[in-house]
Amino acid sequence: MIKNRHHTFACLLVILFGCALFYFGTDGFTAFTAETARVKELIADKPQFPNVTLEDSKGREYSISEFEGKYVFITFLYTSCTTVCPQLEMNMSKVYDKVPSKYIGKDIVFLSISFDPSRDDPATLEKYRGYFNSDGETWRMARIANKTELDALLKAFGVIVIPDEYGNFAHNSAFYIVDKKGRLLEVLDYKKTDEAAKRLTGILDMEAGE
Secondary structure (H helix, E strand, O other), X not given: OHHHHHHHHHHHHHHXXXXXXXXXXXXXXXXXXXXXXXXXXXXXXXXXXXXXXXXXXXXXXXXXXXXXXXXXXXXXXXXXXXXXXXXXXXXXXXXXHHOOOOXXXXXXXXXXXXXOOOOOOHHHHHHHHHOOOOOOOOEEEEEOOOXXXXXHHHHHOOOOEEEOOOOOEEEOOOEEEEOXXXXXXXXXXXXXXXXXXXXXXXXXHHHHOO
16 A cells, blocks of 8 residues: 555645646747747747848838838748748738728738748739738738848747748748837737738727827
8 A cells, every 4th residue: 555655645746747847848838849838938039020121012111110200011032932921821811901091001001021032022922912912012022132130039029030942932821919119029829810910900009098
């Protein structure tokens, strides 16, 4: 009987120790994956959008200060992508349509940034935006031609881009919200368009005092 009790106690101790390790290792059971942990760290750090030169589908060049005083809703893509990127941009379009029109352009702009600048020149981006009803103004598509600048932005925002031998890229995808001061505010699941639109509208409503 005593031996069985000792065995039961030992098992319970191992289970409790394992649960403790899992709790601390997953940041309180919330960071179940490396991606979740990465996003949590990004949101906590709130990195500044670096000083890079964007070139949009109209051939205009500017920095993020072009949108000073506005929130910026961002995706990262490449137009040759035939897997996640079309869905990412289609979902971007759904969020755009769900945000009250009174905020569009005035309080927030949408921005899709290509990480394949050698192929995604302004003409290519101009054609691509038409597939998703981007107007090129309140929702712009742009590239960062300078590789050093592009790499700095991808690193700052935790965007992982791995090229393969066929000219494609393995990459993570999300919605990014940058605040009026150019700092990363939120990273949202691009598959959950209703939640993203609700969160974005809530931020804008709060800003407007509604």
